[in-house]
Amino acid sequence: MIEAAQFVEAARERGFDWYAGVPCSYLTPFINYVLQDESLNYVSAANEGDAVALIAGVALGASGAFKKRRGVSMMQNSGLGNAVSPLTSLTWTFRLPQLLIVTWRGQPGVADEPQHALMGPVTPAMLDTMEIPWELFPTEADAIGPALDRATAHMDSTGRPYALVMQKGSVAPFKLTKKGLSGVRRRALNERAEVRTQFESGELSSRHDALERVIAHTPKDSTVVLASTGFCGRELYAIDDRENQLYLVGSMGCVTPMALGLALSRPDLNVIALDGDGAALMRMGVFATLGAYGPSNLTHVLLDNGAHESTGGQATVSQGVEFARIASACGYALALDGDDLSVIDQLFEANDIDGVRFARLSISIGTPGDLPRPSITPEDVRARLQKHIGR
Numbered sequence: 001m002i003e004a005a006q007f008v009e010a011a012r013e014r015g016f017d018w019y020a021g022v023p024c025s026y027l028t029p030f031i032n033y034v035l036q037d038e039s040l041n042y043v044s045a046a047n048e049g050d051a052v053a054l055i056a057g058v059a060l061g062a063s064g065a066f067k068k069r070r071g072v073s074m075m076q077n078s079g080l081g082n083a084v085s086p087l088t089s090l091t092w093t094f095r096l097p098q099l100l101i102v103t104w105r106g107q108p109g110v111a112d113e114p115q116h117a118l119m120g121p122v123t124p125a126m127l128d129t130m131e132i133p134w135e136l137f138p139t140e141a142d143a144i145g146p147a148l149d150r151a152t153a154h155m156d157s158t159g160r161p162y163a164l165v166m167q168k169g170s171v172a173p174f175k176l177t178k179k180g181l182s183g184v185r186r187r188a189l190n191e192r193a194e195v196r197t198q199f200e201s202g203e204l205s206s207r208h209d210a211l212e213r214v215i216a217h218t219p220k221d222s223t224v225v226l227a228s229t230g231f232c233g234r235e236l237y238a239i240d241d242r243e244n245q246l247y248l249v250g251s252m253g254c255v256t257p258m259a260l261g262l263a264l265s266r267p268d269l270n271v272i273a274l275d276g277d278g279a280a281l282m283r284m285g286v287f288a289t290l291g292a293y294g295p296s297n298l299t300h301v302l303l304d305n306g307a308h309e310s311t312g313g314q315a316t317v318s319q320g321v322e323f324a325r326i327a328s329a330c331g332y333a334l335a336l337d338g339d340d341l342s343v344i345d346q347l348f349e350a351n352d353i354d355g356v357r358f359a360r361l362s363i364s365i366g367t368p369g370d371l372p373r374p375s376i377t378p379e380d381v382r383a384r385l386q387k388h389i390g391r
Contacts (some may be wrong), residue, residue: 002141004174005035008040009252010144014152017041017060017101018265020051021074026103029174031074036178041264044181046285050080051084052098053254054289059096059260060246060382061269064390069265070152072099077082077123077165079115087130087161088340089250090258091222092197096157099151101137102127103166110168127163127243134163137170159379168343183264184292185331185355193328193358198298198338205341205366210303211236211274213341218272220244224262224389227274228255230310231367232303236274237374243388246381247374251330253283260290263298266325268298269389277318279305289330291351294356299347300327309365334358372391 003234008028019034020043021027034042045051055071064071072320077084080102091098106112127134133154138147151162215236218225225245226234233247248255258272280287280302289384290300302323308314333355336343339362374381 001138001167001172002144003031006030007144007171008033008037008159009150011072012040014298015068015149017073018055018069018071018147019043019073019074019259020045020054020261022051022076022079024076024103024105025103025171026076026105027169028073029171030101032174032176034221035176035181038182040181043260043264043289044356045366046289047283048063048075048082048281049074049254050257050286050289051075051087052083053090053257055098055249055253056086056091056094057258058195058265059098060258060386061266061389062264063386066266067390070099070155071261072101074101076103078119080119080123080126080211084130086117086251086254087112087132090254092131092159092252094378095293096382097116097155097159098161099155100132100161101165101166102134102163106165108293112162123165132161132163134165137166139167142281155361174237183290185294186359188339193332194229195324195328195335195337196346197324198336198340198343204362206366207235207303207305207342207363208239208368210344210361210363211239213270213344214274214301215240217344218244218270223270223272224385225274225293226255226259226262226271226358228252228279230276230279231371232274232276234371234373235367238372239367241374241376242382249378253279253286255279256283256286256290259298259300260294262288262312263295264293266389267297269296270299272299272301275300275302277302278305278308278316280323281316281318281321287326287330289357291327294332295355296333296354298356300332300356300358301344301347302358303363304360305363305365307365309367313365323360324358332356332358336360
């Protein structure tokens with residue numbers, strides 16, 4: 001058994017100062033220590049996949065003066081299933097490294113609750129299948145440094161995650177004396193963002209027109225644009241493939257937690273998350289996380305055509321969802337809604353907002369028939385962006 005401070009301080013020496021996750025009783029002393037150290041950054045995620053995507057955003061920002069910054073995602077192994085998509089199609093695909101601390105509930109030979117009976121035995125195989133090297137979380141002080149060195153060596157050489165699997169009783173108890181979470185913006189109900197609506201009769205704008213308007217408001221030298229998977233990223237690439245842009249090719253719904261991680265860790269950048277209605281519906285818990293932690297340098301744009309267009313146009317349930325009111329209720333500082341392109345202008349021209357900004361724009365279904373896929377690989381688009389923001 002080790003003390004939480006022994007691991008966290010050894011990790012800090014190696015650049016780990018960002019943590020995100022969902023608690024587990026095995027992690028309690030570890031999380032309690034991190035929460036109470038104001039020099040560390042901890043984000044309480046709505047689910048484990050969001051935590052992985054958020055730390056991927058931190059890794060994306062690790063360039064230039066921030067090159068040595070590292071992050072940790074923490075989760076119970078029951079939540080490993082929630083993290084499969086970002087681990088296999090975001091961190092692996094783009095080579096965005098992070099340290100995973102996964103607890104081993106249901107470990108064979110250790111009595112546990114019935115819900116862990118299957119996940120416990122298959123946890124090592126899941127990590128192996130996802131090509132994530134792992135070892136047991138250190139339980140002796142002199143084993144901490146070597147374990148972290150093996151993890152960082154793998155992360156640096158491959159650009160991919162490394163996991164430490166934590167057994168019961170690995171860390172000595174550490175009492176939580178602090179209430180609340182650092183970095184969270186608390187707003188009373190009467191301080192919620194006013195939902196401003198801008199409707200205009202007539203035909204809806206196309207995604208192409210909406211993306212062109214976003215490009216006009218996102219100069220290369222001061223902004224980063226992260227585009228959701230599907231036609232959103234492909235059409236942005238087709239209009240203008242700029243070095244300040246990144247196109248997700250999987251990990252549906254992860255563009256917003258990734259953008260949050262980048263915006264929090266890189267306050268020198270203005271970060272724009274281009275979302276779609278299907279993706280937003282998939283991970284709606286992140287609205288609460290963005291509303292709580294979202295900084296003023298983060299802008300969330302949701303282009304809503306009511307369909308999963310890239311898979312054939314199947315309808316989503318977005319027409320019955322008031323996304324702007326949800327954003328406001330979750331603590332966003334500005335929430336706009338409408339079907340007129342001026343909504344995007346209003347969003348980017350609101351420069352005196354203290355917190356994350358949001359706009360939902362209703363758009364038409366329709367995509368050019370010859371829409372190309374990016375010819376630049378995910379690894380290359382990530383490296384290009386990191387080089388750009390490293391300047």
